[in-house]
Structures are given as C-alpha cells and as structure tokens.
Amino acid sequence: MLVVLKPQVPEREANDVATRLRMFGVAVHRTDHEGRVRLCAVGDGVPVDWDAVRTWPSVDKVEKIGRPFELGSRAFHPQPTLISVGRVTIGSDQLVLMAGPCSIEGEEQAFTIAAAVARAGATVMRGGAYKPRTSPYAFQGLGEEGLRIMRRAADAHGLAVVSEVMDSQQVGLVARYADILQIGARNMQNYALLREVGHSDRPVLLKRGLAATIEEWLMAAEHVMSQGNSQVILCERGIRTFETYTRNTLDLNAIPVVKELSHLPVIVDPSHGTGIRDKVAPMARASIACGADGLIIEVHHDPDHALSDGAQSLYPAQFDELVKQIRTIAEVVGRRV
Numbered sequence: 001m002l003v004v005l006k007p008q009v010p011e012r013e014a015n016d017v018a019t020r021l022r023m024f025g026v027a028v029h030r031t032d033h034e035g036r037v038r039l040c041a042v043g044d045g046v047p048v049d050w051d052a053v054r055t056w057p058s059v060d061k062v063e064k065i066g067r068p069f070e071l072g073s074r075a076f077h078p079q080p081t082l083i084s085v086g087r088v089t090i091g092s093d094q095l096v097l098m099a100g101p102c103s104i105e106g107e108e109q110a111f112t113i114a115a116a117v118a119r120a121g122a123t124v125m126r127g128g129a130y131k132p133r134t135s136p137y138a139f140q141g142l143g144e145e146g147l148r149i150m151r152r153a154a155d156a157h158g159l160a161v162v163s164e165v166m167d168s169q170q171v172g173l174v175a176r177y178a179d180i181l182q183i184g185a186r187n188m189q190n191y192a193l194l195r196e197v198g199h200s201d202r203p204v205l206l207k208r209g210l211a212a213t214i215e216e217w218l219m220a221a222e223h224v225m226s227q228g229n230s231q232v233i234l235c236e237r238g239i240r241t242f243e244t245y246t247r248n249t250l251d252l253n254a255i256p257v258v259k260e261l262s263h264l265p266v267i268v269d270p271s272h273g274t275g276i277r278d279k280v281a282p283m284a285r286a287s288i289a290c291g292a293d294g295l296i297i298e299v300h301h302d303p304d305h306a307l308s309d310g311a312q313s314l315y316p317a318q319f320d321e322l323v324k325q326i327r328t329i330a331e332v333v334g335r336r337v
C-alpha cells in the first residue's frame, strides 16, 4: 500500500507514521518529493488495519499499489537513483564504463586486461568467476580463485569489480570480492536469488532475461528493492527474437522506455547483445546516443584463445578507440566519461 502524507508534515511525524506502520510487521520504503513524504508499505500479506491508518492525523491518503512495480517506478520516486561505486556515480552525468573478460582465466590474463581497460578509461572491471554456460562441458569459471585474482587485478589499477552470482548461497562469498553483484540473464526470474541480493548492501547489476518483457524486468528489480536494496542497475543485453544473424537482438527501445518508467540507472551490454566483435562498437555508440547510463563490454587481449565469448570480445586497442568515440557522443547528449 502507498501511504501519502499531508504536505509539509514535520520530520518527527513522518518518522512516527513509518514506525507505526513497521509495528504492523510491514517493510516501509520512503521517498520525499515536492514537500510530501510517500511511504510504500510492503507486507507479503501481513494484515494491517488500513481504515485506521487513513484516520492518522498526518496521513493524507492510503492507496493500493496500482502498478505491477512501485519502488522502481518514476511515479513513486521521480528523481534518478544515483549509485556510487569506486570513482563513479552511476546514473549521474558521468557515464560508467565497465569492461573486462567474459571469464577470469588466470593471473596474467586478468592483470593484462585490467591494465588495458583502466588505461582506456573504464572504472569498473567485469569478469565472471561463476559462469552460467549453456553447455555443462564448457568452462564453468575459476570460482573463488577467479574472484581473488580479479580483485587483485582490479585493485592494482584502481578499478571496481562486477561479477556474477548464480546462486543464493553464493551471495556472501561473491560480495566479499565484488563491488557490484551481477544477476545474469538466465537468473533474472530466480526470485530466491533476487531476494537474497535484496538483503545485500552491494549494488546489483540486473541483466534483462533472454525472453523478458520490460515490465517483467522491472518487476524483477522490484523483488530486489522490496527486500531493502534500492541500488539496482538495469542492464539491457539483448533478447531472443526470430533473427539469427546476431546472437541476440539488442533492444535499444528499452532504454528510453525504462528511463520513462523508472528512476533506476540503465546500462547496455552490446557484447552479449550482438555476439559479434565488429558489431559491438556501433551498438555501444548507439546505446550512449539513446540515453544509456553506461556500458559493460567484453575485452580480451587474446580472444582467439579465450575460454568463453572470444568472438564477441574487443581487442584492447578497439576498446580504447571506442572510448574515444564515446567521449564525443557523450558530449552531444550532455554526459561525460
């Protein structure tokens, strides 16, 4: 339920309403907009006497949550959400550039790529240690050893770390090494996992599911937020369509649509979105032109021998050139790298 307080209610009274709501056993999320406090009460069916709440002196109105997602909606929270990670504030006028290998393969690989992407202007290193592979016989990632290597490589070059967590039981472990927890496309509707990262204090990079509508994606974000973690970064990474030329169809429509519906930052992954190295840069440029808050891109110094996704990985020199182009496009759309 949405509890809208009267205009200019004193802080003490607003806190009092929130406390009294919590006493019913519901979680309370608050936003302040144009002098009004709005409280979103999430209760998983906890009984609350809403008729009584309506009569509380500071309460203006009590409404049913009409939208399938509320906490993530612009209507509830009109200002953009800003998420600070390392040297960058995601969602601000500064674009976030996340780059690195698909999988962490070893010390030399991770340090070489970290150095290259940092030099080019990335602020976050990407890299998987727990890999969701379509084939059980493909490389599954180095696990905790991979996380340890990536943390050291990132630290050596002043980068933050984003890495995928595949299972609710892994959240604590991955959060010890990574600054951002990535939820992969295949797990976008793994609600137990979404709830678990919802209890973490780490920002969550939520990839769009392979066949998820925008609304389903925003509802997945809502699962995370409803557990108390409002630091969700959405990531468009291409969806399944009838088109087979590219690995996926990168849905750039989603960027302006999500920007209208939600206050959450949204970035684009043109690597998985296209699956083809020479299609990554044009789609990365288009992503920034249409309003994305940043990019996550696979880069490998020796993609022919990469253990996963070599065909879509940029060479470091290509990434460097792309960042230069992104700087120019950013300026046109009022952003910066």
Ligand code: PEP
Pocket: 102, 128, 132, 183, 184, 185, 186, 207, 237, 269, 272
């Ligand atoms: C990845 O980032 O390497 C990955 C597996 O992405 P997705 O979940 O989008 O397929």
Ligand code: MN
Pocket: 102, 103, 272, 298, 308, 309
């Ligand atoms: Mn990959």
